[in-house]
Amino acid sequence: MTDDRNIELRKSGPLKGEIIPPPDKSISHRSMIFASVADGVSRIRNLLRAADTISTMNAMRALGIDIDDKGEEIMVAGKGLYGLKEPEDVIDCGNSGTTMRLLTGLLSGHPFLSVLTGDDSLRKRPMSRVISPMKDMGAEIHARGGDSFAPIVITGGGLRGMDYTSPVASAQVKSAILLAGLYVEGETTVREPHKSRDHTERMLTAIGADLSVEGLRVTIRGGARLGPMDISVPGDFSSAAFFMAAASMVGGSEVLIRNVGVNPTRTGLIDIMKRMGAGLKILNERDVSGEPVADILCSYTGLLNAVETGPEEVPAMIDEFPILAVLATQAHGTTRIRGARELRVKESDRIAVMTEELRKLGVEVKEYPDGMDINGPVRMKGAVVKSHGDHRVAMSLSIAALAAEGVTTIKGVSAVDISFPGFYRTLGELSQSL
Ligand code: S3P
Numbered sequence: 022m023t024d025d026r027n028i029e030l031r032k033s034g035p036l037k038g039e040i041i042p043p044p045d046k047s048i049s050h051r052s053m054i055f056a057s058v059a060d061g062v063s064r065i066r067n068l069l070r071a072a073d074t075i076s077t078m079n080a081m082r083a084l085g086i087d088i089d090d091k092g093e094e095i096m097v098a099g100k101g102l103y104g105l106k107e108p109e110d111v112i113d114c115g116n117s118g119t120t121m122r123l124l125t126g127l128l129s130g131h132p133f134l135s136v137l138t139g140d141d142s143l144r145k146r147p148m149s150r151v152i153s154p155m156k157d158m159g160a161e162i163h164a165r166g167g168d169s170f171a172p173i174v175i176t177g178g179g180l181r182g183m184d185y186t187s188p189v190a191s192a193q194v195k196s197a198i199l200l201a202g203l204y205v206e207g208e209t210t211v212r213e214p215h216k217s218r219d220h221t222e223r224m225l226t227a228i229g230a231d232l233s234v235e236g237l238r239v240t241i242r243g244g245a246r247l248g249p250m251d252i253s254v255p256g257d258f259s260s261a262a263f264f265m266a267a268a269s270m271v272g273g274s275e276v277l278i279r280n281v282g283v284n285p286t287r288t289g290l291i292d293i294m295k296r297m298g299a300g301l302k303i304l305n306e307r308d309v310s311g312e313p314v315a316d317i318l319c320s321y322t323g324l325l326n327a328v329e330t331g332p333e334e335v336p337a338m339i340d341e342f343p344i345l346a347v348l349a350t351q352a353h354g355t356t357r358i359r360g361a362r363e364l365r366v367k368e369s370d371r372i373a374v375m376t377e378e379l380r381k382l383g384v385e386v387k388e389y390p391d392g393m394d395i396n397g398p399v400r401m402k403g404a405v406v407k408s409h410g411d412h413r414v415a416m417s418l419s420i421a422a423l424a425a426e427g428v429t430t431i432k433g434v435s436a437v438d439i440s441f442p443g444f445y446r447t448l449g450e451l452s453q454s455l
Contacts, residue, residue, distance in 0.1 A: 026435040028445065030422035031403070035273030035321070036451040040264060042256035044069040045282050046440050047192070047220050048312065049254055050077045050119045054127060056097035057086040057105065058203070059228055061249035066094045068254055072439045076115040080124060083108040084135075099249055102203060107133035111172065114139040116368060116412075116439050118146055119193055125151045125173060126197025129160035130204025132178030137171055142368050142410055144171045151197040154185050158201055158209070177204075182243070184210040189363060190336040192217035192286075195239065199225065199232070202241035210240045217336045218286040223311050224250070252310035255282035259340045260441045261317060262290050263416045264451070266344045268319035269299040270351045270424045276451060278317045285313075289338030293345065297325045297352055325352040327397060332360025339363060343417035346375045349395035350384045351424060358392035368439070369411035378406045378418055382425055403427035412439035419448065 049069040054077060056063035068074065078088055078095075085106035087098040105127075114120040114137055121137050125148070128135045138144065149169040152162050158180045164173040182205040187194050190213045199221055202209030215237070222239055226232050228250050231242040261281045268274040283291075283303065294301055300320035307314050327349065330338075338345070342364050349356035364371040376388040382401040387394040403425045408415035415436045422429035437444045 027430055027432045028419070028434045029428050029430050030419055031428050032426055033271050033423035033452050036264070036268055036271050036276055037274065038451050039277040039279060040447050040451065041279050042260040042264075042281060043071065043441050043443065044254040045257040046071065046073055046259070047119065047218060048224070048282070049074045050117070050123065051196070051220055051224055052250065052252060052254065053077050053081050053088065053097060054123055054200075055224055055228060055247065056099050056250055057081045057084065058102050058127070059099035059247040059249050060101045061099055063097045063099055063249040064094055064251045065097065066253040068095050069257070069440070071442055072115055073117040073120065076113065076117045077120045080112045080114065080120055083110065083112050099247070102247065105131055108135050111136040111138050114143060114171075116140050116143055118143060121148065121171060121173070122151045122193035122197050123200060125155060125162075125175065126200035128175045129155040129158065129162070129177040129201045130180055132176070135175050137173045137175070139171050146170075147366055148173055150187070150189060150191065150194050154183070154194070154198055155201060157185070158183055158205070160201070180205045182207045182209040184212075186212045187214070189213075190215040190217045191363075192219075192221065196221040199239065199241050203230065203243050205243035208240055208242050210238060212238045215333055215336045216286055218284065220284070220312070227311050255309050255312050255314045256280040257440070258282050258284075258287045262341045262344050263420050263444070264447070265290070265294065265299070265301065265317060265319045266348045267420045267423055268321060269294065269325060269348060270420070272321055272323070274319070274321040276319045278319065281315060281317050283313045283315045286337055289334050290341040290345065293328055293330060293334070293338065294348070296328050297348065298322055299325060325398075327352045327354030327356040329357040330359065335361050335363065340413060343371055343375050343413045344420060346379060346393065346395055347417050347421045350379065350397050350399050350401060350421065352397045354397065356395045356397065359389065360391055362391040367411070369409040369414060371411070371414065374409045374411065374414055375417070378414070379421070381406050382421060382429070401425035403429040405430045405432065408433035408436045410436050412436045412441065416441065416444055419444070423452070
């Protein structure tokens, strides 16, 4: 599908005001999937309504779950672990890797046939990382390219537990295995090289799963009955990140971002930005439905320094590298990003794409297989840049445009609807010169 929506942005005056980011995408997906296999009606407030989470909502409906969208909240009539029905058609996961990988795990526990597909981007993304452990557990799975790419055809059931060491730190892989583990008699263990986001562990434990975490090892014992949930989804840190960066780059800015999820497995960018010298204050920390939440006050400090990041820091800021690359253009020195090879298999190849597009704005970037070097600070010059159909690239380039001289045209901006449909409205509210 070609995306011909473009937007023109100019260099911005100070960004000022308060915003509330959209609800967390990871927690929204999980809440619908887990509630579907819980016993009873779950109530989910502040669910993200964006293309990715609508893919999950449609998928759960196709599996026979009644989801009543009341606007303020949704009610999911869970049917218990064994209540899903065989879907009548192929399930389209759209652009959403989380939908496809978590459902591969869940459906591996079900003895019926399901077929998962997705858009051009999703059908290029590696699925062997979930297919291979599911086959080891006993599911029958076929997929394109030697069981590597969607469409994925699953006939599950009869799973056996295993102790799996994942070669990648991926919350989607970890979650797929834990979901399959719900359907195993006995224990299933997953180990990861670095800690990835832990929403699945928190949420499954809260509704009654028999799950234990020890460092980088998570073990689930199957068969426990899951109870319904009543949750309020916090704001998405990964969406807030664009405005944290914007306020740090645009002179005179002060932005208060309210109700942001600050789970430490997600907030690596806060540590990095503090190291760079950005003005971030974490205020009013509280617990909402088992997740830490805070308000973040972001002020322009006038001086950003380059940083170096390595593999151990990658999982907690995996989705924030495109915006970190933009921030680095305004930092003094060479920012070195390494150990981030995973960025090449996201919604786009984010290393190649950010290198290509930032160069168009006049930035000196060196590309590496697992990262990039970015020299700053640069007086960027407005140009025509492309989103490559990637929501986070579209938003990152839009923030770069605010610091570039003249006009920047960003092509393909409907991609923002994947995670943040109101992005340009929110930006407009904060900007005095847009
Ligand atoms: C997600 C996990 C991450 C992240 C993605 C959402 C999740 O992917 O990049 O946007 O909700 O579990 P990986 O598991 O591939 O690292």
